[in-house]
Amino acid sequence: MKFKHLLFIVFGLFFSNSQAQVSAYINGKEVKSGATVSKSDLASLQVSFKNPKKITVISGASVLYVNLLDAKKKSIQQFYIQKDGYIAIEDFLKNTPAQKKFNVFGEGEFSKYGNTLDWILTSAAGIEDQKTIQVKVGFYVVQETGYKEYGPQVQLLEPLVFNVPVWDEKKLFLPYLDLTLDKTNIPGDIDLEQNGSSSSKDTEFGYRLKDTKKIFYGVYAIDNTDYSGMNTQELANDFIHEATLVANQGYKVDFKDYALDKYNLPWRDINGLKNSSTNLYRLHNLSFRVNKDLKKMDLMTLYTPVEINGLKGYMYSDDVEIREHINSSDWKPVGKFKIYILTHPTNPKLTLVVSSDLYGNDVKSVDEVDAYLKVIINSFKH
Structure with a gap:
């Protein structure tokens, strides 16, 4: 099948950290990268973003994501908001207020394929590589290169990573x-x-x-x-x-x-x-x-x-x-x-x-x- 060549142009640079960032909140309070969060509080996670890279995508997708990773950086499961196509991507980037906080787990705009957060934490008990889970929050775009085929990810903001201890081997x-x-x-x-x-x-x-x-x-x-x-x-x-x-x-x-x-x-x-x-x-x-x-x-x-x-x-x-x-x-x-x-x-x-x-x-x-x-x-x- 012959595919039409699609344009993918990235403009601008990262703003300073004070201007451009993806943010995470636990129980309404901001969480900094490298922080440790209790597993009992993780369900309250909300995320927001402001001032991402300016981009023009003729055809592709943007993904605001929360990825749960094990000790080997292997993905356990990802939760995300995906926008497909130029109009939807541009609208999401331009018209999402910086103060808008998205609920990640439970009811909300984030989608998932797989298990609930409760099941992920329950089944992690006893798994050595999931004694502590890393939570990675990020935002990227990809260019569509063919039917359901995409090019490499371009990060629109610096990802934020924090840790969640799940279980203690002594108890x-x-x-x-x-x-x-x-x-x-x-x-x-x-x-x-x-x-x-x-x-x-x-x-x-x-x-x-x-x-x-x-x-x-x-x-x-x-x-x-x-x-x-x-x-x-x-x-x-x-x-x-x-x-x-x-x-x-x-x-x-x-x-x-x-x-x-x-x-x-x-x-x-x-x-x-x-x-x-x-x-x-x-x-x-x-x-x-x-x-x-x-x-x-x-x-x-x-x-x-x-x-x-x-x-x-x-x-x-x-x-x-x-x-x-x-x-x-x-x-x-x-x-x-x-x-x-x-x-x-x-x-x-x-x-x-x-x-x-x-x-x-x-x-x-x-x-x-x-x-x-x-x-x-x-x-x-x-």
Whole structure:
């Protein structure tokens, strides 16, 4: 496609700082570049500009933006006001009063593609590169060079940057666990995960961690408001029956003393149990071929009662096995598995489950898995 050559002319120079600037305000008070702002106050952010470079753009766009950056200067998300075309750009530049303050978050003229500020700050908890977020406020124009193609940015004003501390490793609060923990001894990121839309009442939220050998672990808090009657015994009972069902595909599995549809817990998300329709992973000792007594025994006796960091509950460990396809009966050892199901230290409505993942797990020693799980559990502050 042939594009018409478009003119892009920049006139004038930056004015002195007293005359030309982009400004930021928190709770109505101006914030200087390099300042530190509380995350609880960030929602009040407003921005304004005055005396930008004089420009003439035949075809292009102007963007007044607020960019949230991590420690590596990578953009987390950008909020912006964009004006397209000569008339809209010129009108915005000439007719926006210098005292006009734009609300950045919530209702206002700023647009966004992605998450809300509240979600950005919530999901940043436990992410090392987002321990402190930089907020960059700027204003630029770009020339249109083709269909939805633009040239380099030309800054109309000197950007302003300030800092927002988001979390403290000594007292990291994870809202979907309703827990504060000391992250000092936990390497890497704690990623917030969800299995559906944030607005759906059926969506479960939890946290995923990865040790130095890249073995994944999950930490979830199961709420008895969503699962009536839930407690450590009920959660342990549900897991061991679901895991036994998965380990015995091809066999008739009939639990006379337990209804598998009682809770329909998201074990796939918690630790990879029931990870797909083929279920290529299983726990070795829950196979009827390995342990013929399973059919007539109380499966809860497979657990070991525990108390760690003052939290009481149940522990189960096993070998993880894998097969190549759904019709294969050849199961091969691939890793180690361990799960702790524990009382919540402060919220009686919640039951904690801290577990290694079944899949992507080739660790050779269950002690390695157990050591990492105990680091997590012992980090809980109460």
